Amino acid sequence: MIEADQVVKHFGDVHALNGITLSVDEGEIFGLLGPNGAGKTTLVRILATLLKPTSGRCTLGGIDPHRDPMAVRALIGLAGQNAAVDDLLTGRENLEIVGRLYQLDRAEARRRADDILERLSLTDAADRQVRTYSGGMRRRIDLGASLVGRPRILILDEPTTGLDPRTRNELWQLIRDLVSDGATVLLTTQYLEEADELADRLAVIDLGHIIAEGTPDELKERLGGDRLMASPTEPDDMARVVSILEQVGATAPYVDDRRQQASIPVTNRIEALLAAGQLFENEQIALRDLAVTRPSLDDVFLSITGKRAETDEPEPAAAGRKGRRR
Amino acid sequence: MKAGTTPTTATAGVTGSQLGAPVRAGATGPRNRSTFGRFVSDTLTMTRRNVLYLVRRPQVIVFALISPIMFVSLFNFVFGGSLDVPGLSYANYLIPGIMVQTVMFGGSNTAVGLAEDMTRGVIDRFRSLPMSRLAVLSGRTMADAMRGIITNSVIIVMGFVIGFRFNNGFGWAVASFLLVLLFGYSITWFYAWMGLSLGNVEAVQAASFLPAFPLTFAASTFAPVENMPGWLQVFSAHQPVTQVVDATRAMMQGGEIAGPLVRSLLWCAGIMLVFGFLSVRQYRKG
Numbered sequence: 001m002i003e004a005d006q007v008v009k010h011f012g013d014v015h016a017l018n019g020i021t022l023s024v025d026e027g028e029i030f031g032l033l034g035p036n037g038a039g040k041t042t043l044v045r046i047l048a049t050l051l052k053p054t055s056g057r058c059t060l061g062g063i064d065p066h067r068d069p070m071a072v073r074a075l076i077g078l079a080g081q082n083a084a085v086d087d088l089l090t091g092r093e094n095l096e097i098v099g100r101l102y103q104l105d106r107a108e109a110r111r112r113a114d115d116i117l118e119r120l121s122l123t124d125a126a127d128r129q130v131r132t133y134s135g136g137m138r139r140r141i142d143l144g145a146s147l148v149g150r151p152r153i154l155i156l157d158e159p160t161t162g163l164d165p166r167t168r169n170e171l172w173q174l175i176r177d178l179v180s181d182g183a184t185v186l187l188t189t190q191y192l193e194e195a196d197e198l199a200d201r202l203a204v205i206d207l208g209h210i211i212a213e214g215t216p217d218e219l220k221e222r223l224g225g226d227r228l229m230a231s232p233t234e235p236d237d238m239a240r241v242v243s244i245l246e247q248v249g250a251t252a253p254y255v256d257d258r259r260q261q262a263s264i265p266v267t268n269r270i271e272a273l274l275a276a277g278q279l280f281e282n283e284q285i286a287l288r289d290l291a292v293t294r295p296s297l298d299d300v301f302l303s304i305t306g307k308r309a310e311t312d313e314p315e316p317a318a319a320g321r322k323g324r325r326r
Numbered sequence: 327m328k329a330g331t332t333p334t335t336a337t338a339g340v341t342g343s344q345l346g347a348p349v350r351a352g353a354t355g356p357r358n359r360s361t362f363g364r365f366v367s368d369t370l371t372m373t374r375r376n377v378l379y380l381v382r383r384p385q386v387i388v389f390a391l392i393s394p395i396m397f398v399s400l401f402n403f404v405f406g407g408s409l410d411v412p413g414l415s416y417a418n419y420l421i422p423g424i425m426v427q428t429v430m431f432g433g434s435n436t437a438v439g440l441a442e443d444m445t446r447g448v449i450d451r452f453r454s455l456p457m458s459r460l461a462v463l464s465g466r467t468m469a470d471a472m473r474g475i476i477t478n479s480v481i482i483v484m485g486f487v488i489g490f491r492f493n494n495g496f497g498w499a500v501a502s503f504l505l506v507l508l509f510g511y512s513i514t515w516f517y518a519w520m521g522l523s524l525g526n527v528e529a530v531q532a533a534s535f536l537p538a539f540p541l542t543f544a545a546s547t548f549a550p551v552e553n554m555p556g557w558l559q560v561f562s563a564h565q566p567v568t569q570v571v572d573a574t575r576a577m578m579q580g581g582e583i584a585g586p587l588v589r590s591l592l593w594c595a596g597i598m599l600v601f602g603f604l605s606v607r608q609y610r611k612g
């Protein structure tokens with residue numbers, strides 16, 4: 001449904017995209033995961049007919065956005081990175097105006113606006129000016145505006161950046177519901193958790209390159225699958241914990257001193273967990289935690305790029321940095 | 327026989343036009359309008375959007391009114407007694423000038439409004455819709471021209487208070503009002519181009535008054551051009567504001583209409599064509 005082939009975009013000296021190739025199937029939620037400045041918005045703008053690539057080709061539903069932009073525009077709904085809604089208009093007016101610009105007649109534009117307001121649980125706020133809306137409501141009405149044309153392809157650029165966790169969860173649920181209608185979704189995010197929650201498949205993008213691609217599980221698999229993790233109550237017990245993990249796993253355990261935990265890849269998660277539990281019991285080592293974990297996408301990102309995914313959230317002040325947010 | 331001729335079908339005229347290709351009739355079935363039909367309908371929609379903005383920000387209109395009221399009072403009472411205008415009371419001389427000056431300065435709202443839309447990302451939404459691209463601009467200029475109707479009506483009322491009267495019949499009075507609006511509409515295209523080119527709200531705010539000052543003051547707006555030094559007269563006598571003010575004044579008070587009116591209409595057409603073209607080009611560039 002969406003194809004990109006060696007898409008390159010340079011802004012003068014800034015090489016925002018260095019040959020992006022990807023393919024999104026019909027009905028799929030495709031995540032584009034990458035830190036700030038990775039090139040996500042640039043790619044979105046190229047696909048949405050807003051920007052010409054320096055070189056390379058892309059098509060949406062088989063149509064090249066730069067050969068026939070009007071046909072692509074009739075196919076897509078875009079919710080850009082900044083909620084692009086009119087503050088002084090009400091939620092309903094915003095949606096109706098978009099509907100009219102899709103050449104719907106007055107009655108149909110009104111019907112669709114009502115319908116979307118209902119689905120977004122914004123009916124009560126429909127006749128209030130958008131400037132009175134909370135951040136989450138603004139995102140929802142912006143998402144709503146991208147749905148007015150009943151798009152077959154939905155492009156969402158960082159739909160939840162800057163929202164609190166609860167609102168983010170609500171929006172995720174909403175996006176999942178929308179997709180059950182059969183639309184194809186391209187979603188960008190800098191949140192690993194978000195890609196994990198929503199995407200059927202994802203590509204990790206950094207500095208204008210796609211550095212990994214696959215299902216969330218496949219990407220985690222690349223890190224060696226399940227890991228058995230244990231952390232002793234007493235830091236002094238760490239050496240004994242490590243020696244026990246060595247007995248149940250195949251390789252050398254990895255010790256994270258900062259978080260006071262040791263972990264080791266395992267092939268059979270249940271067997272390893274039971275065996276280790278037995279050994280800890282026999283050795284009388286008090287544990288704070290014992291678990292089998294799959295690596296998070298955070299670990300994936302770290303292992304591919306050698307750095308943590310940056311987010312927009314402010315870093316804690318260096319002096320007061322004890323346990324960093326995970 | 328027929329194979330050799332070029333058929334002039336509707337589609338031949340439409341493809342390659344600046345307004346883009348018609349919407350494909352999709353499964354969702356938006357009405358399949360002609361390019362021109364869509365341009366008209368989208369312009370009306372965008373005008374409505376911008377008028378709603380005006381209505382919900384009445385401060386903008388209030389400030390747009392304060393300055394002409396101030397200018398009417400200041401010029402009439404400060405200079406009115408000492409400025410020598412041939413054959414007219416100063417109030418009758420001044421009001422057409424103030425009206426043209428007001429649409430000239432009012433155009434800066436177009437520039438600021440478009441620059442605001444650009445920075446807030448709303449333009450990206452419009453660009454991603456299967457709508458007429460020109461309509462984003464024509465809807466903006468149309469709404470701003472509507473604001474001109476309000477401000478100019480208030481100026482005329484203000485004029486009546488200080489002794490202004492129409493002395494050339496109802497028909498010419500209406501025509502003079504329309505000419506001011508037409509000029510105001512043309513000039514918004516210059517400001518649209520400025521707003522799109524600068525893109526940044528602060529820069530636009532600072533820059534938008536610059537062209538309005540020399541054009542409205544070095545003109546027959548407040549005083550006859552003949553009293554200016556010769557080098558300045560060369561500019562003043564030929565620039566558009568003088569033509570429009572002279573035509574408006576003659577239509578309101580009597581005098582030679584044809585010459586300045588034809589020159590005014592040519593200026594309006596020229597400004598609209600040149601800056602309409604430049605604005606659309608700038609808008610497409612992004």
Ligand SMILES: Nc1ncnc2c1ncn2[C@@H]1O[C@H](COP(=O)(O)OP(=O)(O)O)[C@@H](O)[C@H]1O
Nearest residue numbers: 011014016034035036037038039040041042043
């Ligand atoms: N219009 C532009 N002019 C110059 N540089 C740009 C422009 N747009 C984006 N960039 C640069 O391109 C890179 C990618 O930006 P962007 O696509 O916005 O990243 P993301 O959306 O992943 O945060 C950044 O280095 C950014 O500064």
Ligand SMILES: [Mg+2]
Nearest residue numbers: 040041042081
């Ligand atoms: Mg971005």
